[in-house]
Amino acid sequence: MHNFLESTTICGLRNLSDPAGHTHVLSLIDPEWTEPTEFATWQADRWRLLRFHDDIEQRDQRVSPTREHVAEILAFGKQASEDPASRLFIHCLSGKSRSTAAAVLIWSQAFPQHDEQYIMGHLLRVRPQAWPNLLMIQYGDELLGRDGKLVSAAHELYKQGLIADPDWARTLERLGRTAEIIR
Template sequence: MQSHSIKMLTICGISELPDQRERSVTHVLSILDPDHPDPEAFGSYDPHHRTILRFHDIINPIEGMILPKPEHVEAVLRFGDEVAQNRGERAEGHLLVHCHMGVSRSTAAMLTLMAQTNPEESEERLFERLTEIRPQAWPNSLMIAFADGLLSRNGRLMDALRRHYGRQIRRMPRYEQLMRGLGRSREVEMAA
């Protein structure tokens, strides 16, 4: 996402939120587990526009957990529309997207926002930019599938995601075992 007002993009996890308070954050998208308390770090931030979404970081149904749904990705896109409408409010903006670890839900949301704002940008370039922002990015595949459809990318985001997963496994081989352990084997297999 790169509008006239948003000059900085950040993705992080909850533990990193205190480190961001001095960075003039103007817009925040928080993605939290449904039962997780609101992070206290935001109490020390300058005034900012914030949207909170609550669902689990899973890709298969698990009893008692909330699977990402199209409505969640639609909410991400509405947030993007709100950010775009606030362009003139400040000379420079700083968009922060966070989830628990800053690896999966937040990177899927940021990629969605970048694709929304830059509809002509290639899917490969979007994933390159995402990795520049957050090198450990492993976007939630279910969220990306919904974004692909909602943004009329006709499967191109999912194809680029497969290649991204392959690059991430080559760069960080431990991700294969980690993701399998988290019930994300399908994503590892997508990279093959």
């Protein structure tokens, strides 16, 4: 399992990289998007498709991530991490928020000996543009019994991200994600 942390690939649907060589695929896409045909031939137990929007607050009739979605992500991640040859491929629309939150949660579950700063630091090395979905992190923190530490580590990531790109705050406001604006 030691290679599981290093062998995870995270990307966006718009720049979907080749999943060849990977053993498990986690697809996190909007409900209205068509099913990615790239994975149609994958075994059902090795490909999980979850449909919800990248929101952190309920907006209109949109489908926000739920505790059940996160529990399903963790169950799939547990199955993948228990395979010694596992190479996990996670994607969402942009490879920035849902997929990175899923990776953080799966890694936190698979490697409870690593603290939250280590996990977030690894995420930024793998995916420098990461901005993990706060609602998913909150649910995962609760389900994993991390006592708010994953949420705190996400807030630190947001704070550093806004220092590097202060204009990102306007986009977050427009998207209804003001809870992720940490200064």
